[in-house]
Amino acid sequence: MVIPPSGSSSDPSSIIVVPAILLDRMSLYSLSHLPQLIYRMRGVATTTRGLEEVAISEITEIVGKNARKAHPGLVTFDCTELDLFMLNFLARSLHRIIMLLIEESFSDAEDIYRKVKEVDFSGYIDENQSFAVRAKRCGTHDFTSMDVASWVGQAVIDSFMEATGKRLTVNLDEPDVIVRVEVRDEMFWLGIDTTGEVSLAKRGYRCFRHPAPLKPTIAYSLVRLSGWHFEESLIDPVCGTGTIPIEAGRYACDLPNTRDVSIYHLPFFMQENFLDIRREHQVINRKLDVLGSDINEKFIQGAKKCARLAGVDVRFMRADAREIPLDYDVIIANPPYGIRMGSPRKLERFYEAFATNLRRYEGSWRCAVIFTARPSSFVRHMGEPERELDVLYGNLPSKVLIYR
Numbered sequence: 561m562v563i564p565p566s567g568s569s570s571d572p573s574s575i576i577v578v579p580a581i582l583l584d585r586m587s588l589y590s591l592s593h594l595p596q597l598i599y600r601m602r603g604v605a606t607t608t609r610g611l612e613e614v615a616i617s618e619i620t621e622i623v624g625k626n627a628r629k630a631h632p633g634l635v636t637f638d639c640t641e642l643d644l645f646m647l648n649f650l651a652r653s654l655h656r657i658i659m660l661l662i663e664e665s666f667s668d669a670e671d672i673y674r675k676v677k678e679v680d681f682s683g684y685i686d687e688n689q690s691f692a693v694r695a696k697r698c699g700t701h702d703f704t705s706m707d708v709a710s711w712v713g714q715a716v717i718d719s720f721m722e723a724t725g726k727r728l729t730v731n732l733d734e735p736d737v738i739v740r741v742e743v744r745d746e747m748f749w750l751g752i753d754t755t756g757e758v759s760l761a762k763r764g765y766r767c768f769r770h771p772a773p774l775k776p777t778i779a780y781s782l783v784r785l786s787g788w789h790f791e792e793s794l795i796d797p798v799c800g801t802g803t804i805p806i807e808a809g810r811y812a813c814d815l816p817n818t819r820d821v822s823i824y825h826l827p828f829f830m831q832e833n834f835l836d837i838r839r840e841h842q843v844i845n846r847k848l849d850v851l852g853s854d855i856n857e858k859f860i861q862g863a864k865k866c867a868r869l870a871g872v873d874v875r876f877m878r879a880d881a882r883e884i885p886l887d888y889d890v891i892i893a894n895p896p897y898g899i900r901m902g903s904p905r906k907l908e909r910f911y912e913a914f915a916t917n918l919r920r921y922e923g924s925w926r927c928a929v930i931f932t933a934r935p936s937s938f939v940r941h942m943g944e945p946e947r948e949l950d951v952l953y954g955n956l957p958s959k960v961l962i963y964r
């Protein structure tokens with residue numbers, strides 16, 4: 561389906577009802593923005609493969625619209641331009657948010673070219689702006705993602721030329737507009753990237769090197785999967801850089817993403833609205849009982865610095881996960897999975913001692929969520945979880961194990 565350009569607000573068919581959940585949030589802001597915010601569009605967000613359910617519930621919570629898993633790591637939804645902004649500003653499980661223009665199957669290169677050329681890009685790119693295509697491909701194909709980028713780039717130039725008589729400039733290093741394409745098996749999704757080159761997973765608070773830091777979008781998703789209530793105590797006993805406690809803190813206090821993203825620079829959006837909302841956003845001041853601990857003092861000092869940079873008030877201390885009292889409501893852990901632990905036997909002994917400590921406090925914790933690339937080692941000592949999710953972490957098959 562090629563999605564037509566958004567209608568104007570005077571076109572009644574483009575007007576959609578603003579849901580109560582959004583009105584709730586909007587009451588913080590000036591309702592006078594509303595008339596300009598109700599263009600109907602479609603969006604696609606990229607997220608971690610295996611954690612789409614968190615992305616879907618987060619999208620619904622932030623913008624009040626249903627979302628659905630379109631493919632592993634891809635979630636689509638109806639939206640307005642305000643929604644695209646709100647997701648860039650508040651979402652914690654999403655990597656990129658794309659204003660969707662095409663969601664289609666394809667047969668070959670020629671087919672992709674033809675479908676992209678059908679879109680009138682003059683509605684999205686100004687004749688004085690440069691653009692670049694960023695393509696990702698996944699599945700078995702006889703072409704590369706570079707091939708896709710080049711066919712799509714040509715189709716964008718040809719469509720723009722047909723519509724305006726002008727030739728668009730390509731700038732691969734610093735484009736004004738990024739056209740993003742995700743080719744997955746026999747389907748492709750194409751749109752205008754509202755996030756930009758830098759994924760929302762890069763929060764900007766990680767200030768020291770750790771051999772195996774967790775992606776903040778995954779850390780946040782683990783917190784969500786635990787069903788943590790903000791008044792409950794929470795511990796990550798193998799915290800490394802502190803990503804899990806920090807993401808819990810950002811979530812509880814509704815700390816937004818203040819980084820620059822593409823949507824602030826796309827001329828067909830009403831930037832003033834975004835800036836007003838950004839200015840009026842209220843961070844929630846909550847007293848939290850969140851602790852991160854790690855056996856390595858250097859990491860504890862680093863995690864404290866990261867938390868300060870992130871602006872969250874969570875505690876860190878040095879402790880051994882095999883012995884620390886685990887009498888917390890919620891336990892979330894991303895234990896070591898090999899490379900740095902030395903021998904597999906040493907890793908197995910650690911998992912056994914950690915699981916024994918967790919079991920010692922069974923009954924005092926409500927939920928324990930373990931994210932590991934060595935699930936069988938953990939399950940061997942802890943027993944079967946109530947629920948497990950398969951997650952692809954980079955190229956590493958991993959699991960979320962949820963115990964209650």
Ligand SMILES: C[S@@+](CC[C@H](N)C(=O)[O-])C[C@H]1O[C@@H](n2cnc3c(N)ncnc32)[C@H](O)[C@@H]1O
Nearest residue numbers: 773774798799800801803854855880881894896
């Ligand atoms: C995979 S990393 C955790 C990364 C962390 N989630 C982050 O985002 O930075 C595992 C951590 O377990 C810690 N660790 C290893 N053995 C431990 C033990 N016995 N007690 C506590 N922490 C331990 C390591 O120092 C390392 O920081």
